[in-house]
Amino acid sequence: MALYLSEFYVFDQDKPVPVIIRNYTQDDFDELIQIQSECFPPPFPSDLWWNKEQLSNHVMRFPEGAICIEVDGILAGSLTGLCVNFDYNHIEHTWEEITDHGYIKNHIPSGDTLYIVDISVRPKFRKLGLGKLMMEAMYHVVIQKKLVRLLGGGRMPGYHKVADIMTPEQYVKKLLKGDLKDPVIxxxxxxxRTPIGIVENYLEDEESSNYAVLMEWKNPFNQTKGESGNNGI
Structure with a gap:
């Protein structure tokens, strides 16, 4: 097991600020739950925020996939993943199914895909690019473990604004053309990340009309397994 630790600087306007990306531990649990409440306020269901049993499973079953980021000593965000086997011909799933309701008891150590369970960054730190830095850290894990890909269902919280005039597929095409922007996608x-399909009833999420965009990053050093698919996008 190779745990993650990276120390560097980000810039808050012109000021360098020290940052650490590391694996989270039991000592971080209270703060991680607080971060969830800040990142996912109502109408997002509060019962989908982390609880301590879920977080305990993350650090016990797949600690490499449980990372957080500190900004000048303050815990600012987290990213969690698990390993699964993925088949392009069977992309339909819910967040609850593929993450075992966030408990990741279905983590497969020999799986070919690192699946993102959650990414959260405190709103006051979002201008620093921390989410992208944590995602890149997970790419390092994919490469280190010689997995085929990183995958996850992305919420599309801007979709509800146009759901009455376009399908989810049309919405994603607009995003890819640059005609629209979505906070998550x-x-x-x-x-x-690259969109490879739309998943219905992914999560109870009014803003996304319960849809998600399945988005992939393929390991550039492991192209021997699986083929990309776009399922109509």
Whole structure:
């Protein structure tokens, strides 16, 4: 097991600020739950915020996939993943199914795909690019473990504004053309993720009309397994 630790600087306007990306531990649990409440306020269901049993499972079952980021000593965000096997011909799933309701008891150590369970950055730190830095840290884990890909369902919280005039597929095409921007999907595109399909009833999420965009990052050093698919996008 190779744990993660990276120390460097980000810039808050012109000021360098020290940052640490590391694996989170039991000592971080209270703060991680507080971060969830700040990142996912109502109408997002509060029962989907982390609880301590879930967080305990993350650090016990797959500590490499449980990372957080500190900014000048303050815990500012986290990212959690698990390993699964993925088949392009069977992309339909819910967040609850593939993450075991966030408990990741279905983590497969020999799985070919690192699946993102959650990414959270405190609102007051979001201008620093921390989410992208944590995502890149997970790419390092994918490469280190010689996995095929990183995958995850991205919320599309801007979709409800146009749901009466376009399908989810049309919405994503607008995002890819740059005609629209979405707080989550556009961010994931900036992180190097590629949309490969729309998943219905992914999560109870009014803003996304319960849809998610399945988004992939393929390990550039492991192209021997699986083929990309776009399922109509």
């Amino acid at each position: 556009t961010f994931l595109l900036r992180c190097g």
